[in-house]
Amino acid sequence: MAVGATPKIRLSLSEWGQMFIAFGALAWPMIKALFGNAPWRMFGSVEARRDYWRNVALVMIRTGGHWFSIRHLQFMMPNDRSACRLWGWMNWTSVISEQVDMTHGAGEDSAAKTERNPSIHWVGQSPQPVSTTGNNSQRSNVKVVLYIHGGGFVLPLSNGCITMMRTLLRETNDPSYGSPVYLALAEYTIAPYAEYPTQIRQCISILHRLSSRYGVDPSNLVLVGDSCGGSLCLSLLSQLLHPSPKLPQLPYTKGSSEPFAGVLLMSPWTSLATSAPSYTSNAGSDTLPPNVIRRFRDTYLPKSPDLSPTSTSGAYKRVDPMQVASLSGRYYDAVPDPPIKGLTDGAGATRHMDSFDAGNNKNDEWWKEIGSVAKRIMITTGEYECFRDDIVTFSNDLKHANDTSHGKASEIELLRDESFHAVLVSDFAFGIPPCTLAAKLSGWFLSVLRNPVV
Structure with missing residues (x-):
């Protein structure tokens, strides 16, 4: 039997508890997005329906990215196969x-x-x-x-x-x-x-x-x-x-x-890097806000000695990006970029x-x-x-x-x-x-x- 490129995700008991809290935090923003902003647009013209559902998608993805950890998201999404x-x-x-x-x-x-x-x-x-x-x-x-x-x-x-x-x-x-x-x-x-x-x-x-x-x-x-x-x-x-x-x-x-x-x-x-002006001007309008992008980046980057969670290099300090975003989000809101050449x-x-x-x-x-x-x-x-x-x-x-x-x-x-x-x-x-x-x-x-x- 073929083995997938990514192993199966299993959550700990504490991660299950954090995930239920995240679902609770997601409920109210989703209710507001669905029913609080001209909901009749979902039955309107093509442009009106597109604007309405894009706003719903924006709220769902942004709020979910803030409250769910990366492991939560990986657990809820099926693997590629x-x-x-x-x-x-x-x-x-x-x-x-x-x-x-x-x-x-x-x-x-x-x-x-x-x-x-x-x-x-x-x-x-x-x-x-x-x-x-x-x-x-x-x-x-x-x-x-x-x-x-x-x-x-x-x-x-x-x-x-x-x-x-x-x-x-x-x-x-x-x-x-x-x-x-x-x-x-x-x-x-x-x-x-x-x-x-x-x-x-x-x-x-x-x-x-x-x-x-x-x-x-x-x-x-x-x-x-x-x-x-x-x-x-x-x-x-x-x-x-x-x-x-x-x-x-x-x-x-x-x-x-x-x-x-x-x-x-x-x-x-x-x-x-996350220093371009659009990271500031579009921080509130994108499905991927800067703190989520930085968490994704730090999960992907190799854990070399200069980029380890316990060491510092200049002003950069790596924290565990696999934490629930609401716990590590304050750090990733202002974290500088890692000291990688180029x-x-x-x-x-x-x-x-x-x-x-x-x-x-x-x-x-x-x-x-x-x-x-x-x-x-x-x-x-x-x-x-x-x-x-x-x-x-x-x-x-x-x-x-x-x-x-x-x-x-x-x-x-x-x-x-x-x-x-x-x-x-x-x-x-x-x-x-x-x-x-x-x-x-x-x-x-x-x-x-x-x-x-x-």
């Missing part, structure tokens, strides 16, 4: 799950070789495996979208994510095209059961499986990630551009392989941490060959999310690097929507009517997969 089975049962759609053997690099430490295996979950159907001769696999023309879910590196895949991806790909799977576009969901181990950079290694292993078992070429592959899933997509591109000996090599190589057909980054976590510029988010030790600190230099690894890149951000300024800065750096490169150029676009963080995920999770952003991304998939620009 169970979420896929439940979604398949509810939507009369088969989901095929397969476990993937880990791929290891020469420079990895011994602990990396004991990590849990990731999985791929194929929604609807999976491609036919190709024949293998020796170390070489036949190549196929199948088109695959690999979705890497968000959740701050600490939360599993949600049903809303699967519904979102199926909806966005609906036009690309019109029967008139003949061959389908396959949707693959990546399952990686969430923190604290694995820390940076395990999740990157697991995603690299998944790419190896797509290449070796199914013969998928990057020119027929689209990478998609929301929030921290966007970080993992960018980490894959970083490893392709500047291979780190501490990580496995990708099955594709810069220059000798075709670029990825496309990369979609929805509200990507492009910097683990944190503001993407260390641990878009670039491997050791890249800044080599003196290659400028993002426009780091990404100048982006066109050689990705043909088209779409980035989205909400005007009312804390990540906004970091995403805009990263997008500008990427465009500048792309414009000044002397090789292939990538088509890069930034979409700014009047919404909060990763709005489409919550829209589809709560059954909120799709917005214009969904239509734009659906059209982007269609142009990338069915009408590619040569």
